[in-house]
Amino acid sequence: MNYLHQTEPSLDEQIDELEQEILKIDSRLASHIPSTLWISDLHGEGERFKSILRGRFGLIYQTCREVLHQSISDQRIRHLVQIIRKQSYTRSDQDEFSVHEIIGLLTQVIKFKMDHVEYEAEKAILPEYRQYILKLIAGEEIPGDLLKVERVARALVLNLCHTLKHVLLDRILVLGDIWDRGPQPDQIIRILSSRQYAPFVDIVLG
Numbered sequence: 125m126n127y128l129h130q131t132e133p134s135l136d137e138q139i140d141e142l143e144q145e146i147l148k149i150d151s152r153l154a155s156h157i158p159s160t161l162w163i164s165d166l167h168g169e170g171e172r173f174k175s176i177l178r179g180r181f182g183l184i185y186q187t188c189r190e191v192l193h194q195s196i197s198d199q200r201i202r203h204l205v206q207i208i209r210k211q212s213y214t215r216s217d218q219d220e221f222s223v224h225e226i227i228g229l230l231t232q233v234i235k236f237k238m239d240h241v242e243y244e245a246e247k248a249i250l251p252e253y254r255q256y257i258l259k260l261i262a263g264e265e266i267p268g269d270l271l272k273v274e275r276v277a278r279a280l281v282l283n284l285c286h287t288l289k290h291v292l293l294d295r296i297l298v299l300g301d302i303w304d305r306g307p308q309p310d311q312i313i314r315i316l317s318s319r320q321y322a323p324f325v326d327i328v329l330g
Contacts (some may be wrong), residue, residue, distance in 0.1 A: 227271075236283065
């Protein structure tokens with residue numbers, strides 16, 4: 125009768141496996157850490173809450189500058205950040221950034237962040253333009269005729285801005301009382317439960 129024996133890995137194989145694990149750990153430690161915005165004890169102060177949300181946009185400038193500083197000037201980076209912040213791409217913005225250029229720049233920053241963080245892309249992308257944004261992130265082209273339609277091109281840019289903001293800020297964690305004292309708890313709840321923010325919000329009531 126023949127018996128099958130499982131041989132133990134050799135010392136060299138064990139060392140090789142250990143080296144691979146160390147490299148994986150080192151890679152994750154060197155990667156960009158997803159960002160969480162902590163907000164505590166809002167007490168119904170809607171204006172303070174909106175001010176805190178606006179304050180996170182320094183992170184957008186820092187990341188855009190890190191990725192794009194060799195491609196465009198600091199002045200143009202600041203202009204790009206304003207477009208992202210406002211999610212508004214007007215005719216005057218088109219004088220500075222053509223549709224093709226701004227789509228390329230936004231995709232570059234999104235891809236940089238997603239390459240360095242374990243991130244589910246679909247979570248940050250609104251469904252209307254998800255298939256096109258996923259194509260861009262994957263390095264594929266989208267039909268040129270699509271971008272000739274101004275309404276579609278502008279909507280794609282705004283969806284990329286939305287995606288970028290949520291890729292940069294992974295979670296919003298709200299701690300403590302929302303309803304106490306202040307006059308605008310309904311405004312806070314409305315913002316947190318909106319389609320734009322709801323997938324990224326955790327609330328721990330105090």
